[in-house]
Amino acid sequence: MKLEDFLAGRKTAVVNRWFQLLAAEYTPETAGFLQREKDRFANPVGYTIYEAITGLFEELLEVKDRAKVAACLDDLLRLKAVQDFPPSQAIGSLFLIKKIIQEELAGEIQAARVPPEDIINFAGRVDRLALQAFDIYMACREQLYEIRVNEVKNRTARLLQKANLLEKV
Template sequence: MKDGKNNILPGTHEILTQRKSAILQKWYQRILDSYPAEAARFFKEEQDRFANPVGTTIYQALEGLYEEILQGMEAGRVRACLDSIIRIRAVQDFSPSQAIAFIFQLKHVLKEELAGEIREKGLSLEAVEARLEDLALLAFDIYMQCREQLWELKVMEIKNRTARILERANLTINFPY
């Protein structure tokens, strides 16, 4: 992913670093808005990572992703951050588009939050947006892996439940996969 062509310009990098906290909060809020209000409040306010695994995992992963977008998109770390968010949203009540929409939402947040700089200083977000597109493509893969894994787990469970009984009845079936 680190191709050198889409390096973020030093000026942009500096602004994105300075405004990190505000941008991250807004980005997180966009994700929270996809949950019912009572849940969003809980996910945001409860800081204990064991009492609130959804909120804390998503926040940490967003922070990690933001850092990667700024620093250079190390494939392993990007994948881990995306996976921890999408793995949760892939089993919640979301359509695929809703589950991964958070990636595109950062674009809107950046445009909103940095409107002044874009207008007055001609700040360009082109390189950041290119990175978000890479993230989006990777997100499709991860979302599909999660959903496919769910079905695999179902199959494995059914097989395991019957395997011993079939074995005792001398009905061992070698599934060719």
């Protein structure tokens, strides 16, 4: 049996476990809320994370749409960047899928006689996804810093104008 077919049959369980591990990166109260509240408007962060990892999982199984991968990564990593997660933790959350497969599905994978090269290929796709994620995460952080610098410049200019030390443009 191919690994992709095996994992496709366990999509809901794998995505739910991945979501639990991602939620565990937050405080216990926040993690409980993220997992408990399913409404996209009451819990936009949890909804965005769940939708992003669902899309990423589907694309890891069968890479069809690079634009979808980039969009899912952008949604997930934009949250992590705004929440000031360090790059190692933001990108590291993608590697949790490997942990799920190695620790929780290893016995089932052996019983299904999944070829080892399928597992190696899947791990390679996760690694490439992480490299792409790093670029996206850094672009998000750059954008945040630019916004912050512009805000400081604007505040300074307004203060100087109020103090009549700067001519109005």
